[in-house]
Amino acid sequence: MDTHVTDAPAASSSATAEETPWLSTREQQFWRAHLEVSKLLEYQLSRELQPHNLAINDYEILVVLSEQPERRMRMTDLATATLQSKSRLSHQITRMESAGLVLRQECPGDRRGLFAHLTDEGWNTLQRVAPDHVRSVRSHFIDRFSPDQLDALYEALAPVAEHLRTLRGRA
């Protein structure tokens, strides 16, 4: 899978291109492996959620709402938590509302916007689907690393996650 040119494109010969810190072969291999795993893992987990009639983004919404007090969250905060635009989230919540998983409601006494509530059906769906989902995550990802690799990966990735959260204004 070819994804992002990070080694020199063919025929690059401008002054700018010559100063560019192109990736080494090993860096390039690692970068492509990261992109493949990210993309293919999301694809595979999505596939395995399909029998439950859930998209992977739906599952994420169920999880986030289930962890909130009263199982509800202001729509703008939910957009931030799931890194979605408000308009895209709005479409998604509309779909999930039709499926009976969530309910959009104004909060009495709070004029700052709509809340998304997890319904009992949404809660029960999460309880039912989570065991299958964790098996998928184990079988395609977590269980493929040794305990030492897992520690090393976590130590390497955690500071990068923090850097990116800071940039995103969510640190």
Place this chain on the structure above:
Amino acid sequence: MDTHVTDAPAASSSATAEETPWLSTREQQFWRAHLEVSKLLEYQLSRELQPHNLAINDYEILVVLSEQPERRMRMTDLATATLQSKSRLSHQITRMESAGLVLRQECPGDRRGLFAHLTDEGWNTLQRVAPDHVRSVRSHFIDRFSPDQLDALYEALAPVAEHLRTLRGRA
């Protein structure tokens, strides 16, 4: 960022849930770090492509086409290479065609479908944007690992990528 419940949801007490191999704390931390890095890195790289008027998926299309003989590819193969549905790719190519970056054409003598061609403008855009993109990739990801970490990460991820490619039918 809360993403995927992989530890036991509150109030899980069914027989099925009790047998579920929930993630340990460390596994859970690692899983969330992976999801955060995947999602936030894509977000950040997308942001840094915006001044070039390119979405990250557009950039990927430019790269893939630039690496093909005659800088063109059958639409169905391009969908496979970029892991997109044909309909979503079709919308994207329509947008990129309006921007002058690609051209959709039937191939004389080949009735098996349309090809997407990289235009000269698309090629020049890629040459112009690639140096900035590689700097983004370095600054937010690659340069944040030591050489030893980079080796360890690659060795851990490469077999997972291969497993997932095999599942995807693209090994």
